[in-house]
Amino acid sequence: MSASVIAYDRGMGRWEPNARGRLERAALELYLERGYEQTTVTEIASRAGLTQRTFFRHFADKCEVLFAGSNWLQELVVSTLTGAPDSAAPIDAVCAALQAAGAAIQEGGDRPRQRQAVIDANPDLQERELIKLARIAAAIAGALRERGVADPAASLTAEAGVAVFKIAFGRWISQDGGGADLPELIKASFEELKTVTAGG
Amino acid sequence: MSASVIAYDRGMGRWEPNARGRLERAALELYLERGYEQTTVTEIASRAGLTQRTFFRHFADKCEVLFAGSNWLQELVVSTLTGAPDSAAPIDAVCAALQAAGAAIQEGGDRPRQRQAVIDANPDLQERELIKLARIAAAIAGALRERGVADPAASLTAEAGVAVFKIAFGRWISQDGGGADLPELIKASFEELKTVTAGG
Secondary structure, three states: OOOHHHHHHHHHHHOOHHHHHHHHHHHHHHHHHOOOOOOOHHHHHHHHOOOOOHHHHOOOOHOOOOOOHHHHHHHHHHHHOOOOOOOOOOHHHHHHHHHHHHHHHHOOOHHHHHHHHHOOHHHHHHHHHHHHHHHHHHHHHHHHHHHOOOHHHHHHHHHHHHHHHHOOOOOOOOOOOOOOOHHHHHHHHHHHHHHHHOOO | OHHHHHHHHHHHHHOOHHHHHHHHHHHHHHHHHHOOOOHHHHHHHHHHOOOOHHHHHHHOOOHHHHHHHHHHHHHHHHHHEEEEEEEOHHHEEEEEEEEHHHHHHHHHOOHHHHHHHHHOOHHHHHHHHHHHHHHHHHHHHHHHOOOOOOOOHHHHHHHHHHHHHHHHHHHHHHHHOOOOHHHHHHHHHHHHHHHHHHHO
């Protein structure tokens, strides 16, 4: 993001009139500029033109800025899965649920890529990201069991689904913005999984 | 493990005449008895009838006792994969490599189950276990690329393989010792993955 765009955003407060969004954007900027470890909550609040107190009304700590979206994403995946037609094969229901997550992530514009760059630069955050993905896999397996899918099929479909999602997300992140569509990449990666597991 | 068996092992030093094995067994006992966090290196060395100095000749810290096997396991997986016939489909080569790992784990007798119980009781260790699995997946993907498998097939096969392994291992751990054969469970889980990804 160029300095002028940042100045524009901060000056006008137009794209993100809400405190939460401003704090999130300020945090990502600072994490990228000076590193996650080196950034303080005071600096984030100051960059967003808000107080520390406002920061703590929205986030427990500077880590939560990066991971607050995880629960929401997990709920979206689970509710999409729960709402899938009974006739849908588990793998297809999981694919559709993860495509819904992909569409939501994509709506974040530059932020998912910025967030990933911050995470890639910090081993502790990478661990937390792995835990997040493991939790989403467990939630998907639980939702599949609710749909009557027995284990190990439920766990396998969930773990395989999250593996596919991770790879599709990585492909999407590694490409320059614009071209690639994340839900389409997710769908394509599920197809690829079918091919590789069939021994192709 | 019963107290008498422990006393027998420690008294006779017969099953594990080597210091490393004695330290590992003593550590697992203590982690299970009083918790990983509460156990000190001094206590581990003392339980094994050895000195702290000997402990540190074998392990950097009390965490490494649990994870020292990971590199070795990863090397086994990669070398098995590298040695697979050129004609083998990537998914089958990965399955065989993980079965080799499973066979090696199974040779550890009670220890893999004890180790898992310690890890299940400690969130930090669970994180480290996730990181270990992510590294193994990355190593498998690398070995597949060496075999000429292009991405995303290499990453997908690797991630799916590790997901399958994780589930097979969980099934093996959750069963009472004796009956189940880990390499067979791994093979069966790969077959199950083929079924679920085919939409069955």
